[in-house]
Amino acid sequence: MTSLVRAIPAAPSAIALMHFSNRLTFETDCSDVYGSQQSGDVDFVLVDVRGPLAFERGHVPGAINLPGRLLTAEGLAAYSTSTLFVVYCAGPHCNGANKAAVKLAALGYPVKEMIGGVTGWLDEGFELSAEARAVNAVIGCEC
Numbered sequence: 001m002t003s004l005v006r007a008i009p010a011a012p013s014a015i016a017l018m019h020f021s022n023r024l025t026f027e028t029d030c031s032d033v034y035g036s037q038q039s040g041d042v043d044f045v046l047v048d049v050r051g052p053l054a055f056e057r058g059h060v061p062g063a064i065n066l067p068g069r070l071l072t073a074e075g076l077a078a079y080s081t082s083t084l085f086v087v088y089c090a091g092p093h094c095n096g097a098n099k100a101a102v103k104l105a106a107l108g109y110p111v112k113e114m115i116g117g118v119t120g121w122l123d124e125g126f127e128l129s130a131e132a133r134a135v136n137a138v139i140g141c142e143c
Contacts, residue, residue: 028086028112030120037062044084046114049100058128060088060114060121068096071103085111091119
């Protein structure tokens with residue numbers, strides 16, 4: 001009997017290597033962002049794409065707030081097109097970060113998503129930068 005896991009065969013190793021390597025060009029995670037912040041190697045702009053109220057309630061330290069609707073050529077004119085943006089939203093249940101990544105890429109900027117968003121940040125045990133840390137008050141997405 002074959003397990004549900006093996007019911008669809010795994011990809012050959014060469015294809016799996018290409019797939020998972022490619023994913024890393026689009027994603028980073030909360031631990032890598034935190035580690036970069038702790039070591040002082042912040043060579044990216046961390047962008048919280050949730051609405052201002054959610055941002056004020058609690059956000060990842062060092063993040064700026066640029067809701068997706070504000071990601072325009074005019075709004076980003078101060079940034080070089082070589083600026084790497086790392087976007088995040090509420091968490092895996094929210095596609096605001098994906099929408100923001102599409103806009104940034106269409107404008108010619110390199111972009112990665114911080115997978116997990118605020119939910120992932122909290123799951124890792126990292127602190128948010130606001131006093132109100134209640135998960136129900138923080139997670140909301142107004143993107």
